[in-house]
Amino acid sequence: MRFITRSLLLLLASALIISAVANRLPNPNGVNTQATIDAEPNPLLANWEGPYGGVPPFDKVQVVLFKPALEAAMTENLADVDKIAKDPAASTFENTIVAMERAGSTLDRVSTLYAVWAGTMASREFQVVQREMAPKLAAFNDQISQNLPLFKRIEAVYNSPAKKNLNSEQQRLVWLYYTNFVRSGAKLNAADKARLSQINQQLAGLFTKFSQNVLAEEDGEFVALKSDADLAGLPQSVRDAAAAAATTKKQEGWVITNTRSSVDPFLTYSDRRDLREKVWRMFVMRGDNGDEHDNNATITQILQLRAERARLLGFPTHAHLRLENSMAKRPERAMQLMLAVWKPAVARVHEEVTDMQALADKEGLSIKIAPWDYRYYAEKVRKAKYDLDQNEVKPYLQLEKLREGIFWVAGELFNFKFTPATDVPVAHPDIRVWQVTDKTSGKQIGLWYFDPYARAGKRSGAWMNAYRSQERVNGEITTIVSNNANFVKGKPGEPLLISWDDATTMFHEFGHALHGLNSNVTYPSLSGTAVARDYVEFPSQLMEHWLSTPEVLNKFAVHYQTGKPIPQELVDKIKRSATFNEGFITVEYLAAALLDMKLHMAGDKKIDPRVFEKEALDELGMPHEIVLRHRLPQFMHVFSSDSYSADYYSYLWADVITADAFGAFTEAGGPYDKKVAERLRKNIFSVGNTIDPAEAYRNFRGRDPKVEALMKKRGFPS
Ligand SMILES: [Zn+2]
Numbered sequence: 001m002r003f004i005t006r007s008l009l010l011l012l013a014s015a016l017i018i019s020a021v022a023n024r025l026p027n028p029n030g031v032n033t034q035a036t037i038d039a040e041p042n043p044l045l046a047n048w049e050g051p052y053g054g055v056p057p058f059d060k061v062q063v064v065l066f067k068p069a070l071e072a073a074m075t076e077n078l079a080d081v082d083k084i085a086k087d088p089a090a091s092t093f094e095n096t097i098v099a100m101e102r103a104g105s106t107l108d109r110v111s112t113l114y115a116v117w118a119g120t121m122a123s124r125e126f127q128v129v130q131r132e133m134a135p136k137l138a139a140f141n142d143q144i145s146q147n148l149p150l151f152k153r154i155e156a157v158y159n160s161p162a163k164k165n166l167n168s169e170q171q172r173l174v175w176l177y178y179t180n181f182v183r184s185g186a187k188l189n190a191a192d193k194a195r196l197s198q199i200n201q202q203l204a205g206l207f208t209k210f211s212q213n214v215l216a217e218e219d220g221e222f223v224a225l226k227s228d229a230d231l232a233g234l235p236q237s238v239r240d241a242a243a244a245a246a247t248t249k250k251q252e253g254w255v256i257t258n259t260r261s262s263v264d265p266f267l268t269y270s271d272r273r274d275l276r277e278k279v280w281r282m283f284v285m286r287g288d289n290g291d292e293h294d295n296n297a298t299i300t301q302i303l304q305l306r307a308e309r310a311r312l313l314g315f316p317t318h319a320h321l322r323l324e325n326s327m328a329k330r331p332e333r334a335m336q337l338m339l340a341v342w343k344p345a346v347a348r349v350h351e352e353v354t355d356m357q358a359l360a361d362k363e364g365l366s367i368k369i370a371p372w373d374y375r376y377y378a379e380k381v382r383k384a385k386y387d388l389d390q391n392e393v394k395p396y397l398q399l400e401k402l403r404e405g406i407f408w409v410a411g412e413l414f415n416f417k418f419t420p421a422t423d424v425p426v427a428h429p430d431i432r433v434w435q436v437t438d439k440t441s442g443k444q445i446g447l448w449y450f451d452p453y454a455r456a457g458k459r460s461g462a463w464m465n466a467y468r469s470q471e472r473v474n475g476e477i478t479t480i481v482s483n484n485a486n487f488v489k490g491k492p493g494e495p496l497l498i499s500w501d502d503a504t505t506m507f508h509e510f511g512h513a514l515h516g517l518n519s520n521v522t523y524p525s526l527s528g529t530a531v532a533r534d535y536v537e538f539p540s541q542l543m544e545h546w547l548s549t550p551e552v553l554n555k556f557a558v559h560y561q562t563g564k565p566i567p568q569e570l571v572d573k574i575k576r577s578a579t580f581n582e583g584f585i586t587v588e589y590l591a592a593a594l595l596d597m598k599l600h601m602a603g604d605k606k607i608d609p610r611v612f613e614k615e616a617l618d619e620l621g622m623p624h625e626i627v628l629r630h631r632l633p634q635f636m637h638v639f640s641s642d643s644y645s646a647d648y649y650s651y652l653w654a655d656v657i658t659a660d661a662f663g664a665f666t667e668a669g670g671p672y673d674k675k676v677a678e679r680l681r682k683n684i685f686s687v688g689n690t691i692d693p694a695e696a697y698r699n700f701r702g703r704d705p706k707v708e709a710l711m712k713k714r715g716f717p718s
Pocket residue numbers: 508512537540
């Protein structure tokens with residue numbers, strides 16, 4: 001089973017993030033899981049066969065197979081663990097820690113397939129299985145972390161004098177097992193263990209409820225646009241998307257759905273202030289409508305259970321528990337950073353609002369900038385100040401060309417080569433696969449799956465998923481990773497054009513993929529992206545910088561009709577406006593991050609989310625023209641699982657490191673400097689969690705990260 005925090009929490013976390021679906025509702029109890037299984041072996045349990053060291057059998061998946069496969073894999077895993085716990089020999093690194101690393105590979109395989117379905121193929125039928133399996137998986141997790149004889153063996157290795165003879169990677173692995181077992185309750189008495197397990201199962205149920213409520217409102221609500229007058233200001237691409245959405249929703253005309261990808265462009269371009277307000281209200285009220293999908297009571301329950309669990313485990317609050325093994329270590333340090341950035345960001349917002357208000361006044365409208373006006377007037381100011389029209393940039397940003405661009409960057413920095421692999425099964429025909437090899441030696445490095453398009457049952461946003469982590473304990477295992485996005489498919493035969501923001505996101509997610517692909521470690525629990533949450537966004541955010549390098553722009557940002565590279569003049573405009581609207585971007589994010597931390601530092605206090613949100617924002621001096629990027633009743637990062645709870649600050653923390661790290665390139669020969677790239681690979685991208693992140697960073701940069709580079713990147717005075 002490797003380790004709880006890796007495969008299982010990953011499984012729990014990703015399993016709970018599911019997307020809106022358009023399928024018909026089958027009989028909720030009609031998922032018959034027994035019949036198929038008794039007849040023949042469940043293909044989800046099998047070893048991965050085929051080329052490239054074996055590939056996931058996506059072609060063999062049926063929803064009905066998940067429950068029996070997960071149950072069989074959990075049983076097998078428990079038996080493996082039991083054998084390790086009951087080993088009559090004295091415990092050693094080999095017979096305990098390494099044995100644990102080897103156990104549970106079947107569950108790893110099944111849970112990978114399960115997570116892919118949860119994230120990208122979540123039909124109603126699948127959601128029924130999820131609701132049933134979430135508490136069972138939580139209970140299973142506890143069964144291992146609370147196994148006393150097993151913990152005694154781990155503790156013995158941890159305290160053994162022989163530990164000093166292990167290499168540093170092995171010692172870190174021992175430390176990780178020990179502290180994670182302790183953090184999961186291994187040292188509690190029987191009564192507290194039972195209570196802890198109860199809490200975890202209750203939480204798993206509440207997380208599922210929370211997500212499914214948000215999804216129900218995203219799926220169920222929309223604003224219909226009836227006439228041309230309702231479309232005023234919308235560019236053709238937004239109109240096309242709204243028309244496509246109307247077809248899906250079986251409506252006449254055009255539809256703005258209740259998701260960010262539909263709402264944000266509408267708020268940016270619609271000339272109709274009344275409709276902007278209507279769409280904005282729909283979106284920010286998700287989970288807060290006082291109906292059967294209202295999440296407020298669920299939040300109160302989640303917070304109370306988390307506070308109780310933290311206390312059981314000996315931490316003052318959930319935030320202290322969560323941050324113990326992070327790079328920040330203590331919530332106070334994270335708060336300190338956030339507040340340092342908060343003040344200049346709010347000051348910048350006031351400047352931005354002044355600019356926007358002036359523009360609105362000039363239009364002769366007697367309005368006061370409201371939250372539903374922000375994106376709209378920001379776009380107008382962008383045009384007025386920088387003469388930059390986002391729609392002017394788009395024709396140069398073709399999805400497939402940019403994909404070639406990121407391959408090229410990976411070739412320059414890490415010597416990778418990408419070759420299409422058409423001989424592997426995929427979960428959906430839209431998904432394509434590439435083999436990754438070393439350019440010089442031809443040695444296989446792994447596989448990269450690319451799933452770019454939106455579809456029913458796929459969660460929104462963009463993300464990376466590791467299907468198989470690199471390691472050497474079970475032989476030479478190579479990495480399999482995927483990048484996922486939600487682009488709306490273009491017209492057949494026409495290249496898909498994307499925005500600058502989307503292109504940045506592509507480079508970001510590819511950064512996560514490269515982090516996985518570069519991994520060069522021995523033990524699976526320490527592999528690739530299995531690092532602290534406030535460190536994992538560093539490699540990905542770092543890769544964003546390569547999009548705007550002249551090398552990428554000249555070769556890959558080419559006009560879809562003329563093939564000409566993006567004009568320098570347009571690039572200059574993009575660069576000049578790089579810190580534009582940074583007040584808004586920082587404040588809407590940071591306010592949410594601050595509230596996340598404050599909520600989880602509040603301890604046992606019974607919290608009414610509506611009151612808390614208002615009071616906390618007043619206290620912070622939140623500008624009235626901006627709303628939280630995620631209001632509490634829809635804050636999926638924080639309430640759909642534990643994974644980003646008290647951790648939403650991580651993006652800012654990692655960006656401090658990112659901005660500072662890119663400085664290493666600019667101070668040397670530029671973004672493609674071979675020596676710095678090699679240092680980056682050696683100390684950051686290849687080491688996984690084999691070393692303390694702060695130390696790894698010092699090995700790369702020669703010092704600790706400084707916050708100044710971030711302030712400069714965002715255009716704030718430092
Ligand atoms: Zn990321």
